[in-house]
Amino acid sequence: MSLDIRWLVPVAIVAAAPQCYAAKYMSEEQARMLIFAQADEFLAAPVQLTPEQMQQIDKLSGVAGRSPNQQVWRAMSKGVFVGWFFIDQVIGKHELITYAAGINADGTLRQFQIIEYLEAYGSQVRYTKWRDQFVGKTAASPLQIDVDIGNISGATLSCRHLTDGIKRLLVLQQSVLR
Amino acid sequence: MRPAMGTLLHVSAAGPDAAATETALDDAVASVDRVERLMSFHAQDSELTRLNRAAASAPQRVDPWTFAVLRRARRMAALSDGLFDITVAPLLVRQGLLPQSMDAPPDGGNWRDLTLLPDGRVFFERPLMLDLGGVAKGFAVDQAIHALRRGGCTEASVNAGGDLRRFGTRPHVIHLRRRTGLVPVAELRCGAVATSGGQDQDHERVAQPLGCIFDPRQRRAWAGTGSVMVAAPSCVIADALTKVAALAGPACKPLLARFGARALWHTVDIANIYIECS
Numbered sequence: 486m487s488l489d490i491r492w493l494v495p496v497a498i499v500a501a502a503p504q505c506y507a508a509k510y511m512s513e514e515q516a517r518m519l520i521f522a523q524a525d526e527f528l529a530a531p532v533q534l535t536p537e538q539m540q541q542i543d544k545l546s547g548v549a550g551r552s553p554n555q556q557v558w559r560a561m562s563k564g565v566f567v568g569w570f571f572i573d574q575v576i577g578k579h580e581l582i583t584y585a586a587g588i589n590a591d592g593t594l595r596q597f598q599i600i601e602y603l604e605a606y607g608s609q610v611r612y613t614k615w616r617d618q619f620v621g622k623t624a625a626s627p628l629q630i631d632v633d634i635g636n637i638s639g640a641t642l643s644c645r646h647l648t649d650g651i652k653r654l655l656v657l658q659q660s661v662l663r
Numbered sequence: 664m665r666p667a668m669g670t671l672l673h674v675s676a677a678g679p680d681a682a683a684t685e686t687a688l689d690d691a692v693a694s695v696d697r698v699e700r701l702m703s704f705h706a707q708d709s710e711l712t713r714l715n716r717a718a719a720s721a722p723q724r725v726d727p728w729t730f731a732v733l734r735r736a737r738r739m740a741a742l743s744d745g746l747f748d749i750t751v752a753p754l755l756v757r758q759g760l761l762p763q764s765m766d767a768p769p770d771g772g773n774w775r776d777l778t779l780l781p782d783g784r785v786f787f788e789r790p791l792m793l794d795l796g797g798v799a800k801g802f803a804v805d806q807a808i809h810a811l812r813r814g815g816c817t818e819a820s821v822n823a824g825g826d827l828r829r830f831g832t833r834p835h836v837i838h839l840r841r842r843t844g845l846v847p848v849a850e851l852r853c854g855a856v857a858t859s860g861g862q863d864q865d866h867e868r869v870a871q872p873l874g875c876i877f878d879p880r881q882r883r884a885w886a887g888t889g890s891v892m893v894a895a896p897s898c899v900i901a902d903a904l905t906k907v908a909a910l911a912g913p914a915c916k917p918l919l920a921r922f923g924a925r926a927l928w929h930t931v932d933i934a935n936i937y938i939e940c941s
Contacts, residue, residue, distance in 0.1 A: 488854035488923055490894040492940045493836070493847050613834050613850055 493611060509601045510611065516585035516598045517560070517570055524560040524567055532557050538661055545624070546656040548649040555657060560587065568595055569658055575650040577604045577643040586651060588658050594622045597651060607640035610647055619651055624659040628652040676811045676819035687814020691807035691821060698803035701729050702795045704752070705762060714785060715792050719768075722784040730783050732795055732802050735899055739798075740774035742918060743907045748774045748879045752794035755877055767792055773879075800826045801857055801902025808898070828855035828898040837892070839929065848892070848927060855898035859891055859905035878910055895924035916941045
């Protein structure tokens with residue numbers, strides 16, 4: 486007998502005006518636990534990209550990076566390296582979406598979680614079914630809406646920008662974290 | 664889908680063996696019918712009605728299922744310090760919230776007057792009138808789920824008017840009913856969900872509220888607005904905890920955690936919508 490439920494609503498919100506609210510769905514720690522359940526240690530390994538690395542990643546991923554600084558942790562389980570944990574942000578429609586992503590040691594995407602979503606519409610990108618499409622993707626995957634990633638109508642921009650963000654992280658890992 | 668327990672019962676299941684699944688579905692529906700036969704407050708010939716008439720005079724032997732529900736209800740009453748109480752029926756009858764099926768005993772009795780004897784018999788220390796409306800439906804859903812699991816189903820869902828339990832691997836999206844339409848609030852793969860709401864918030868409710876909640880402390884129907892959804896490993900616990908979670912609010916989080924349960928409170932006032940989850 487067990488319970489497996491995930492709220493699709495923020496853990497605490499006060500929504501005033503009709504449709505405008507900021508929603509924090511989980512903390513970074515909760516995202517770590519959801520993505521790397523077996524990890525017992527996260528070693529900070531922040532990356533500062535050189536202009537050349539920035540250019541290369543932009544070119545390979547087809548996505549322009551927003552900052553040379555990338556928050557990265559090495560996830561460890563009983564002293565063994567299991568993957569990289571990233572906190573990253575992309576633009577949704579008008580506002581930034583904060584998300585966490587895990588990349589396995591072999592360079593495949595483990596999972597990602599939305600941490601904070603500030604838009605009134607489009608938070609369907611949190612659905613497991615949509616996020617599960619990314620599991621196992623690599624830097625070589627197309628990662629394009631309507632090619633290997635399904636779109637969510639009403640959340641098109643969030644879908645596209647998150648897909649771009651994941652693609653860029655996969656390329657970044659291949660380029661500088663190997 | 665068919666009517667049962669004063670609401671609509673919806674059972675669905677899938678398994679490797681179509682014939683076995685078919686049998687399991689029949690067993691599941693039969694389990695719900697059995698709970699209704701035993702524990703209906705309204706039926707004159709239910710075991711509960713017999714208990715209400717006779718258990719203050721002499722200990723009564725009851726079906727193991729009825730005993731199991733009474734045991735859970737009593738434990739919930741003890742742990743919630745009486746916020747959940749199956750002995751408030753006389754007040755409900757007097758306030759017209761339950762039909763008058765027998766002469767209601769004077770109020771003043773509470774869950775402490777319900778004695779469950781070790782040999783499976785039930786005794787009332789003073790005249791009581793029990794109503795299992797707050798737990799029996801959840802228990803029926805659990806029994807239906809057990810039947811489907813026994814029958815080899817790999818994916819199943821039982822929903823009795825908002826008391827829902829499922830197992831399997833596919834996530835099931837639970838919706839919040841709002842004036843503007845259905846809003847998805849949770850993904851449930853395995854476990855149970857039950858919902859209770861205030862009477863006056865018909866348009867701002869989560870899923871299907873189970874009717875009114877009675878507040879044993881205030882001795883009247885709960886005056887709160889909004890609704891509460893409780894998720895728990897079993898439906899009988901989710902069902903019972905919705906009443907506690909509605910009356911106590913987020914302060915009851917430790918009690919919920921004790922049962923491995925989580926809740927979503929959805930309250931509304933003039934200007935704001937508040938949501939809090941555990």
